Amino acid sequence: MREAHVLRQSKSGLVGLVLAVAMAAGMAVGVAQAADEAKNVIAYRHNVMKGITAHITQIAMVAKGEVSFTGHVAANARAMADAAKTIPDLFPKGTSLDEVPDGNEAKAEIWKDWDKFTAAAKNLEAQATKLAEVAGGGDVAAIGAQLGEVGKACGSCHEPFRKMKQ
Numbered sequence: 001m002r003e004a005h006v007l008r009q010s011k012s013g014l015v016g017l018v019l020a021v022a023m024a025a026g027m028a029v030g031v032a033q034a035a036d037e038a039k040n041v042i043a044y045r046h047n048v049m050k051g052i053t054a055h056i057t058q059i060a061m062v063a064k065g066e067v068s069f070t071g072h073v074a075a076n077a078r079a080m081a082d083a084a085k086t087i088p089d090l091f092p093k094g095t096s097l098d099e100v101p102d103g104n105e106a107k108a109e110i111w112k113d114w115d116k117f118t119a120a121a122k123n124l125e126a127q128a129t130k131l132a133e134v135a136g137g138g139d140v141a142a143i144g145a146q147l148g149e150v151g152k153a154c155g156s157c158h159e160p161f162r163k164m165k166q
């Protein structure tokens with residue numbers, strides 16, 4: 001009887017201990033994941049911005065007459081418009097350069113003026129969509145003109161919201 005009681009006690013004690021350790025480990029993992037997640041989101045959004053840059057660079061080569069792939073412009077422009085739609089997701093709270101300084105150029109103004117920031121993303125989407133439409137005509141000069149508007153859409157967000165690295 002007594003033995004069984006002790007066994008039961010130590011068993012429940014052991015279960016409790018295992019649970020406590022598992023919970024502590026789980027919490028530690030959760031904290032580590034949260035910190036990693038912010039860094040990962042920043043790395044991810046850098047890749048999105050680099051992707052947008054690759055598309056606009058391809059279009060610029062067409063606009064400058066360096067290559068004659070006018071038929072590729074619409075797809076590149078649509079890819080930029082799609083990427084622009086994801087921009088608000090890429091800037092969750094807690095990912096400003098003040099909070100995660102390492103290699104981060106996202107000013108705190110983004111979250112202070114969120115509506116202006118999302119409007120700037122919408123503007124890029126609109127200008128890139130217009131470029132995709134213009135590109136259908138295959139007119140290099142018209143592509144160049146609308147490309148200028150897309151470039152302005154990048155600048156009008158970077159100016160208030162991005163702190164360029166030295």
Ligand code: HEC
Pocket residue numbers: 042045046047049050052053056080087103104105106107117118120121124150151153154155157158161162163
């Ligand atoms: C709605 C705002 C917004 C728009 C529109 C926007 N960007 Fe950005 N971009 C940012 C912010 C904010 C950063 C800094 C992000 C960071 O460091 O985490 C950034 C960073 C970048 C970077 C640096 C990426 C890196 O690896 O550090 C490049 C390149 C870039 N943008 C290109 C562009 C181009 C090209 C366009 C237009 C076609 C554009 N962006 C439009 C907000 C924007």
